[in-house]
Amino acid sequence: xxxxxxxxxxxxxxxxxxLPAARRAEVEAWLAAHPDDAARVRGWKSDVEALRSAxxxxxxxxxEPRLDPxxxxxxxxxxxxxxxxxxxxxVLALGLGAGGGWLARDARDGYGTPPMADAMTxxxxxxxxxVSMDFEGGRMGGLQGxxxxxxxxxxxxxxxxxxxxALQGARMMSTPEGAxxxxxxxxxxxxxxxxxxxxxxxxxxxxxxxxxGLMARYWGQGxxxxxxxxxxxxxxxxxxxxxxxxxx
Amino acid sequence: xxxxxxxxxxxxxxxxxxxxxxxxxMDELDEDRLHALIPRMRQFARALTRDGTAADDLxxxxxxxxxxxxxxxxxxxxxxxWLFSILYRQFIDExxxxxxxxxxxxxVGVADEPHAPSAERVNEGRxxxxxxxxxxxxxxxxxLLVGVEGFSYREVADTLEIPxxxxxxxxxxxxDRLRRLSEGCAPTPALRILK
Numbered sequence: 001x002x003x004x005x006x007x008x009x010x011x012x013x014x015x016x017x018x019l020p021a022a023r024r025a026e027v028e029a030w031l032a033a034h035p036d037d038a039a040r041v042r043g044w045k046s047d048v049e050a051l052r053s054a055x056x057x058x059x060x061x062x063x064e065p066r067l068d069p070x071x072x073x074x075x076x077x078x079x080x081x082x083x084x085x086x087x088x089x090x091v092l093a094l095g096l097g098a099g100g101g102w103l104a105r106d107a108r109d110g111y112g113t114p115p116m117a118d119a120m121t122x123x124x125x126x127x128x129x130x131v132s133m134d135f136e137g138g139r140m141g142g143l144q145g146x147x148x149x150x151x152x153x154x155x156x157x158x159x160x161x162x163x164x165x166a167l168q169g170a171r172m173m174s175t176p177e178g179a180x181x182x183x184x185x186x187x188x189x190x191x192x193x194x195x196x197x198x199x200x201x202x203x204x205x206x207x208x209x210x211x212x213g214l215m216a217r218y219w220g221q222g223x224x225x226x227x228x229x230x231x232x233x234x235x236x237x238x239x240x241x242x243x244x245x246x247x248x
Numbered sequence: 249x250x251x252x253x254x255x256x257x258x259x260x261x262x263x264x265x266x267x268x269x270x271x272x273x274m275d276e277l278d279e280d281r282l283h284a285l286i287p288r289m290r291q292f293a294r295a296l297t298r299d300g301t302a303a304d305d306l307x308x309x310x311x312x313x314x315x316x317x318x319x320x321x322x323x324x325x326x327x328x329x330w331l332f333s334i335l336y337r338q339f340i341d342e343x344x345x346x347x348x349x350x351x352x353x354x355x356v357g358v359a360d361e362p363h364a365p366s367a368e369r370v371n372e373g374r375x376x377x378x379x380x381x382x383x384x385x386x387x388x389x390x391x392l393l394v395g396v397e398g399f400s401y402r403e404v405a406d407t408l409e410i411p412x413x414x415x416x417x418x419x420x421x422x423x424d425r426l427r428r429l430s431e432g433c434a435p436t437p438a439l440r441i442l443k
Binding site for chain 1: 279282283286287288290291294295304307308311312315316376377380391392394395396398400401416419420423426427430
């Protein structure tokens with residue numbers, strides 16, 4: 001059989017299995033009669049094999065939580081409104097300096113730090129930074145048990161679907177008062193809301209407090225302090241706080 | 249004149265047919281496929297950057313770009329080529345920035361290690377992998393897409409945003425160069441006797 005010499009593109013397509021079957025047979029026949037070219041093609045093939053064995057097993061890579069699309073989305077959402085929060089914070093700071101301390105008096109409650117400042121901090125950490133969730137997606141199962149063990153009666157996972165918020169995950173934290181949890185809810189449109197629980201070791205008045213673009217509504221329930229943290233522009237939080245208080 | 253081959257490899261590859269799944273189901277499907285593709289993006293990024301941490305930084309930046317553009321993505325584009333092309337563009341952009349920065353450092357007199365690998369470093373390599381690491385960026389990219397990811401030449405052209413003719417000539421140059429480097433890296437006869 002006398003076959004036409006294959007174009008070099010065809011030799012590559014042969015190596016890559018991208019030649020039609022009929023032509024493939026012809027190229028093979030041609031290679032059998034041309035040992036120099038056959039050696040060249042074998043060399044290419046062995047290089048492909050080497051690359052495949054080195055790079056072809058992505059499953060072996062160590063897990064990298066920061067590449068989780070859900071978390072990246074969360075950060076993209078949060079980023080939008082962290083900028084807003086910063087702007088609001090600046091306005092607040094300027095306002096305090098110029099206009100007197102009504103907010104400061106209201107907020108400080110006689111202590112050095114404003115009440116439930118840790119809830120705000122926890123919220124910002126989860127919204128703003130690369131912090132992984134302890135309970136998330138398929139690993140949500142243990143959450144209810146953990147909350148019940150740590151917060152007894154108050155340790156329930158509120159169901160906020162009636163307000164358009166679905167539970168995304170939860171993160172455990174340690175505070176001077178003991179173990180705390182931040183439950184993260186999202187509304188699917190970039191809105192995020194946190195329910196924060198931690199042990200209550202000192203008297204605390206129920207109340208609400210603005211901090212930058214954030215609003216926390218908080219109260220005590222038995223030995224547990226609870227805060228609903230949201231964007232201060234999120235009207236739904238008005239209805240959500242009593243809902244959480246009643247146990248979702 | 250060099251006649252076009254009768255069977256150009258491109259003939260084999262057709263673009264994905266338009267899909268007619270409803271948008272919601274599509275999104276869920278895409279979400280699963282996105283998850284499945286991340287390890288492969290990481291692998292591609294490793295081949296480009298030759299460094300695990302830099303590679304994951306690159307993947308993260310690419311995912312951010314991709315998720316921001318998610319809704320504007322044409323559903324007819326294959327997800328993998330779309331993601332890989334974002335990653336590649338991100339890599340090229342970063343390389344350009346880095347190069348500009350090196351120039352600035354040169355101008356202000358801060359010494360920087362030479363970027364091109366020395367001949368010695370090439371010879372230290374023992375296998376095709378060491379040789380692979382010495383190839384220029386665009387050649388590593390094409391060898392990985394074709395050889396490891398099994399992209400069709402058409403998909404490679406789309407991903408790297410180059411004409412199919414350039415895909416073929418670049419592939420050819422990359423393979424020949426890798427071959428020469430690998431052969432240069434083979435153990436010397438003396439080493440073989442000692443073993």
